Amino acid sequence: DAGITQSPRHKVTETGTPVTLRCHQTENHRYMYWYRQDPGHGLRLIHYSYGVKDTDKGEVSDGYSVSRSKTEDFLLTLESATSSQTSVYFCAINTRNNYGYTFGSGTRLTVV
Amino acid sequence: AQSVTQLGSHVSVSEGALVLLRCNYSSSVPPYLFWYVQYPNQGLQLLLKYTTGATLVKGINGFEAEFKKSETSFHLTKPSAHMSDAAEYFCAVSEGAQKLVFGQGTRLTINP
Numbered sequence: 029d030a031g032i033t034q035s036p037r038h039k040v041t042e043t044g045t046p047v048t049l050r051c052h053q054t055e056n057h058r059y060m061y062w063y064r065q066d067p068g069h070g071l072r073l074i075h076y077s078y079g080v081k082d083t084d085k086g087e088v089s090d091g092y093s094v095s096r097s098k099t100e101d102f103l104l105t106l107e108s109a110t111s112s113q114t115s116v117y118f119c120a121i122n123t124r125n126n127y128g129y130t131f132g133s134g135t136r137l138t139v140v
Numbered sequence: 141a142q143s144v145t146q147l148g149s150h151v152s153v154s155e156g157a158l159v160l161l162r163c164n165y166s167s168s169v170p171p172y173l174f175w176y177v178q179y180p181n182q183g184l185q186l187l188l189k190y191t192t193g194a195t196l197v198k199g200i201n202g203f204e205a206e207f208k209k210s211e212t213s214f215h216l217t218k219p220s221a222h223m224s225d226a227a228e229y230f231c232a233v234s235e236g237a238q239k240l241v242f243g244q245g246t247r248l249t250i251n252p
Contacts, residue, residue, distance in 0.1 A: 059238070068149070070230055070242035071184075078238075086239070118183060122238075128174070129240060131183040 031055040034119050034132040041139055047106040049135050051119030053099075059122035060102040061129070062086075062094065064115040071118065077102055109139045142167045142233045146243035154251045159203075159218040161246050163231030166212065173214040174232040174240065175205055184230065190214065201225070226250045 035050045051060060059078055063071040063086075073086030075094040083094050091113060093105045106113055119132040147162035165171055172191050176184040188199025195207040201224075205216045214231060231243040 061239070063242075068244055070144075070146075070244040071240075072242070073239060076239060120240075128186050128189055129184075131176075131185075133183045 032119060032121055032130055032132045034117075034135050036135060037133065038136045039138070041109050041137070043110060043139055044108050047109050047137065049104045049117055049119075049137070051102045051104070051132060053102075053121050055121065055123075056099055057121040057123060058099075060096065061120040061122070062092075062102070062104045063118045063120065064088065064113075065118060065134070066115050074104065074117075106137075109137075111139050113137065114139045142171065142241045144231050144233050144241055144243035146229075146231050146246050148246055149244065150247045150249065152249040152251060153221050155223055156220050159216070159221045159225065159248065161216040161229050161231075161248065163205075163214045163216065163243060164212055165214060165231070165233040167233055172234045173205075173207060174234070175199065175203070175214075175216050176230045176232065176242075177201075178228045178230065178245075180227075187216070187229075221250050223250050223252070 032053045041047050061076040062074040065071050072088045074092050077083045077096045095103045117135045120129040143166045145164045174189045175187040177187050178184050187203050188197045190197045190207045198204045203218045205214050207214050228245050228247045230245050232240045234240045
């Protein structure tokens, strides 16, 4: 989507390895989010950020950490990847004035 | 805490027929409500949203939804289904537009 990009788009990694996913926005929005999507569960919030160095946990934060050292980048790290973290990860920005979220194209992560 | 229930994980309709996707929410304060659509291998796209004001909300691609506070519902409808409507649809609720909570999704299939 315009203004928000995720990298990588696809990744296969081994159990126990650390993995970092990147979300980059060009629109200077304060709020950024990481969700995971799994069949039957919809999208579930992992972590979110409300400013540089300001982050908070979502409903499924165990095993994940985040960092936001500058407005445009929001990083999601799987500290030691497990097979249960195989999922599609979406980043989103909150265009607050419109009360609508814009989502990135997603990162498909497979942990083997 | 907010929650969303989408009734029916899979809905199938004939081309030209009415589309009705059901969504019920739980919220302790007046909610903001959203419908998103996801086409295969893509991110989520905002269909429509309700924040305040008129309870019948019109969105893109001929979809609309009605906020019914007494029924805590926000069902999505389209008078005449088109093949291109085949996708997964997500209802979401937010209190104050800070965090979105999603339903589990409904996959819509259109039969020729």
